[in-house]
Amino acid sequence: MKKFLLTLLLIGAFITNVDAQSKPSEDSFIKDKININIGGGYHHLMPFYNAHAISGEALYGLNNWLEVGAVTTLYTGDVPIICYPKHSGNRINIFNYGIKGKIHFLPIIVNPSFYRVDIYGNLEVGAHSFFYGKSLNIDNRTLFSFNAGGGIGFNFTKSFGLFFELNYSNLFSTTHKYGFMFRF
Secondary structure, three states: OHHHHHHHHHHHHHHHHOOOOOOOOOOOOOOOOEEEEEEEEEEEEEOOEEEEEEEEEEEEEOOOOEEEEEEEEEEEEEOOOOOOHHHOOOEEEEEEEEEEEEEEOHHHHOOOOOOOEEEEEEEEEEEEEEEEOHHHOOOOEEEEEEEEEEEEEEEOOOOEEEEEEEEEEOOOOEEEEEEEEEEO
């Protein structure tokens, strides 16, 4: 159902916004700009635990279609009492940090100034540091992480928009992020 809704959103946004710009310009909305994404997310970490996320990233546009920068995400939640009454109330925190690259497809195909709909692929490489509640008797640890996927953004202006990402992770199956984009 989520894939179907995302596909409909993508098709509708693309069709309604292809001709949205009255004066096409060749100035890139990505090159030499700083992109700040602030958002949230949610994903299933273990058979008994679901995590909410707060994320932030700062990316710099190297050219018309490529951005690179830093990313960080904090996943947090409680162990549910229904599944594990002995450990309920314990908090699990996961801090993700690393570098990220985004390839924007429409500025390559349509023109460098097209910004209303932003379809991109992304790659994150870094680490996940796990911090467990004391009574869980699990040692804190840090693991290498690799996330790859794609996203879609809808920009109200060249400086502000919304985004949604769906990624595959080597530590967890799928994750998603959503939030606000600021570009200056």
